Every structure is written in structure tokens, then in C-alpha cells.
Amino acid sequence: MARFIDEATITIRSGNGGAGCVAFRREKYVPRGGPAGGDGGKGGDVWFAVDHNLATLLDFRYRRAYEAPNGKPGQGSNKAGPDGEDVVVCVPLGTILKNAETGEIVADLSDPGARILICKGGRGGKGNSHFATSTHQAPKFAQPGEPGEEKVLKLELKLLADVGLVGYPNAGKSTLISKISAARPKIADYAFTTLTPNLGVVRIGKEVGSPTFVVADVPGLIEGASLGRGLGTKFLKHLERTVLLVHLIDGAKLLKEFGADDAAEIAKGAVRDKEILDAELNTFSPELSSKEQILAFNKADLYDDRFLEDVRKEMGKLGYKDVLLISGAAHIGLDPLLDRLAKRLFGPDGLKRTHAQVQATADGVA
Ligand SMILES: Nc1nc2c(ncn2[C@@H]2O[C@H](COP(=O)(O)OP(=O)(O)OP(=O)(O)O)[C@@H](O)[C@H]2O)c(=O)[nH]1
Numbered sequence: 001m002a003r004f005i006d007e008a009t010i011t012i013r014s015g016n017g018g019a020g021c022v023a024f025r026r027e028k029y030v031p032r033g034g035p036a037g038g039d040g041g042k043g044g045d046v047w048f049a050v051d052h053n054l055a056t057l058l059d060f061r062y063r064r065a066y067e068a069p070n071g072k073p074g075q076g077s078n079k080a081g082p083d084g085e086d087v088v089v090c091v092p093l094g095t096i097l098k099n100a101e102t103g104e105i106v107a108d109l110s111d112p113g114a115r116i117l118i119c120k121g122g123r124g125g126k127g128n129s130h131f132a133t134s135t136h137q138a139p140k141f142a143q144p145g146e147p148g149e150e151k152v153l154k155l156e157l158k159l160l161a162d163v164g165l166v167g168y169p170n171a172g173k174s175t176l177i178s179k180i181s182a183a184r185p186k187i188a189d190y191a192f193t194t195l196t197p198n199l200g201v202v203r204i205g206k207e208v209g210s211p212t213f214v215v216a217d218v219p220g221l222i223e224g225a226s227l228g229r230g231l232g233t234k235f236l237k238h239l240e241r242t243v244l245l246v247h248l249i250d251g252a253k254l255l256k257e258f259g260a261d262d263a264a265e266i267a268k269g270a271v272r273d274k275e276i277l278d279a280e281l282n283t284f285s286p287e288l289s290s291k292e293q294i295l296a297f298n299k300a301d302l303y304d305d306r307f308l309e310d311v312r313k314e315m316g317k318l319g320y321k322d323v324l325l326i327s328g329a330a331h332i333g334l335d336p337l338l339d340r341l342a343k344r345l346f347g348p349d350g351l352k353r354t355h356a357q358v359q360a361t362a363d364g365v366a
Pocket residue numbers: 167168169170171172173174175176186187188189190191192193194195218219220221252298299300301302326327328329330
């Protein structure tokens with residue numbers, strides 16, 4: 001999958017207005033014709049519009065300046081100069097434009113039909129015919145055109161995933177996304193294998209045209225991530241627009257810590273791990289931590305079935321009654337997980353998620 005670029009800085013400039021013209025009528029047998037300088041044309045505007053075929057800001061790494069042409073100067077015989085043509089900068093849905101210096105939001109293109117004027121072209125200057133008065137019939141001046149505007153913008157695009165995977169490093173997030181989607185992230189037996197978010201498109205059903213949703217696999221979180229430990233929490237901004245999170249518990253880590261004799265201990269450890277990360281999510285963003293979560297106890301393949309059932313019961317006693325037992329690697333419990341996700345996303349309260357789908361398709365992930 002292509003590396004996801006979600007930030008770019010570009011300079012945009014609207015056109016200057018063309019100057020008004022100083023000219024006089026020249027007619028046979030009329031020695032002193034009146035003023036006839038035409039108006040300058042308006043400079044081109046720079047607009048931003050959503051293009052549903054775009055999914056990343058990659059193009060802006062190659063082209064960083066967008067300039068609309070100037071209006072042409074006015075001409076004699078009261079002929080106006082032509083306007084500069086407008087430039088439309090096409091961006092993916094969900095792109096946010098910020099002032100690169102102050103960070104202030106200039107525009108949010110989260111509306112599918114968004115088309116926003118960002119730099120207005122300068123007005124054309126008036127030709128000298130506008131300035132004739134009864135006492136001053138032959139003005140030898142005209143108005144200059146107004147200058148265009150220049151802005152340096154930071155473009156930001158959040159990954160518009162429907163479902164976010166959270167968990168400790170090594171919990172098996174990348175393995176899971178690789179089993180349920182076509183994404184092929186790096187998977188390895190060490191912490192912080194995933195350094196940048198991966199997107200995967202999950203199809204419900206096998207037929208072409210059956211519904212899909214987008215899952216984001218992000219780097220692992222650890223205690224203190226909100227203070228910058230590990231890879232920090234910066235990447236969590238990619239989960240801000242998800243509908244729900246799947247919180248993966250690392251069953252292998254708990255086995256190592258507690259052994260396989262006391263289901264209550266393992267359950268306690270699982271709840272502890274979940275709550276540690278919930279606290280990190282909450283420090284990063286209370287809104288993110290209040291999102292609905294599906295709790296999945298992963299690496300179930302390493303456990304004896306009966307023991308695992310006991311773990312589930314013990315977790316229920318601790319207030320977590322709805323835990324899915326899964327294994328990404330061994331493909332255990334994945335269909336029930338996908339069913340749950342599909343019901344939530346496509347059920348009666350399900351949202352329309354055109355944002356994410358459009359993006360992912362264009363990104364070639366599907
Ligand atoms: N036994 C078992 N091992 C698994 C399972 N899922 C993942 N693993 C192993 O766990 C290790 C970590 O897997 P990853 O998928 O890279 O974990 P991650 O959560 O993406 O890790 P980070 O990217 O570091 O946050 C790898 O060695 C995987 O093979 C599972 O269901 N069962």
C-alpha cells in the first residue's frame with residue numbers, strides 16, 4: 001500500500017487585477033476625442049474543491065505552488081481587458097486547510113460538494129473614461145489593478161477510517177488487519193513494528209458491490225504514550241472520525257506474565273491493560289475514549305478452550321461481559337467480529353460512510 005501522506009504545505013496566489021487603460025477616441029474630423037480607456041480584467045481566483053477521485057495529498061508533494069493568472073489591462077475603444085481564469089485546486093474529501101504560520105483553520109472540505117474561494121483575484125482598475133467630469137474631460141490617468149492575494153496553506157487530511165484498532169504493541173493489530181482486508185502491513189514479533197497508520201478495506205460478503213468499511217491499524221500504545229512514551233499519541237488523530245474502536249488485548253503477553261493456571265489473574269491483567277490504554281486515549285482526547293469499543297481478547301490460539309471460557313467469565317465479573325475471543329493469526333472468531341462490526345456500521349443506526357469508502361478506493365486499497 002502506498003505510504004499515506006496526510007500533510008502538505010503549498011502556496012497559492014490569486015491573479016492581480018489588470019490596469020485600467022488611458023486612451024482617447026480617435027475619430028476622423030474629431031480633433032479631441034473623449035476618454036476611451038477600458039477597464040482592466042479581474043485577476044483569477046483560487047478555489048478549493050473536493051474531488052472524489054483523490055484519496056491522499058500525495059500530489060501536493062510534487063506541486064507546491066498554484067497561481068491564477070492576472071487580469072489583462074484594459075484597452076482603447078473602451079475595451080475591457082479579459083479576466084484571469086480561476087484556478088481550482090482539487091483535494092480529497094475531508095481535507096482541512098490551515099494558515100501555515102498561525103495554524104488557524106481557513107477551510108474544512110468535509111462536505112462532499114465543497115467548493116470554497118480561498119484567494120480572491122484583484123479587481124481590475126477602471127479605465128480613464130470613468131474619470132471624466134465636466135471640468136476635466138480628458139483625464140490622463142486610470143486606476144491600477146488591485147493586487148491578488150498570496151497564502152501559504154497547510155493541508156491536512158485525516159485518514160477517514162470507520163473502525164480503529166487499538167492495543168499494546170505486539171497485540172496483533174497488523175496481523176488482524178492483514179487477515180480481514182487486503183492491507184499487507186509489516187508484522188513482526190517486536191514492539192512498534194507499525195510506525196505509521198495502515199488502512200485496510202474490509203468487504204462484508206463476497207459479491208462485488210457488497211458493503212465495505214475501512215479499518216485503521218495504528219502503532220501500538222503504551223502507558224505514558226500521552227506523555228510521549230513509545231511513539232506517543234500523535235497518530236491517534238487518525239482515529240478521531242471512526243465510528244468505533246476494536247480494542248485488542250494481547251493474550252500472549254498475559255500468558256507470559258501470569259502463566260496458564262489462574263483464569264482470574266489473566267482476566268484481571270486483561271482489564272488492567274485495557275484500562276491503562278483507555279486512560280491514554282482519554283488524555284489524548286476524551287471524545288476518542290468515549291467512542292464505542294469492541295473488546296477482543298486476541299491470540300486465543302495459545303489458550304486451552306475451557307480455560308479461555310473461564311477467562312471470559314472472570315472478565316464478565318469485572319464488568320466486561322461482552323468480550324470476543326479471537327486469533328488473527330489462527331483465524332479464530334473473526335467472522336463473529338466482522339458480523340458485530342457490520343451490524344454496528346450498517347445496522348439501523350449505521351452511518352453513511354462515503355468519506356472513508358471513497359478515499360480507500362482511490363487509494364487502491366480495496
Ligand atoms: N499466537 C498468535 N500470535 C499472533 C497472533 N496475532 C499476531 N501474533 C504475533 O504477534 C506478533 C505481533 O504481531 P503484529 O500484528 O505485528 O502486532 P501489532 O499489534 O501490529 O504490533 P505493533 O505494530 O508493534 O503495535 C507477531 O509475531 C505475530 O505473528 C495470534 O492471533 N496468535
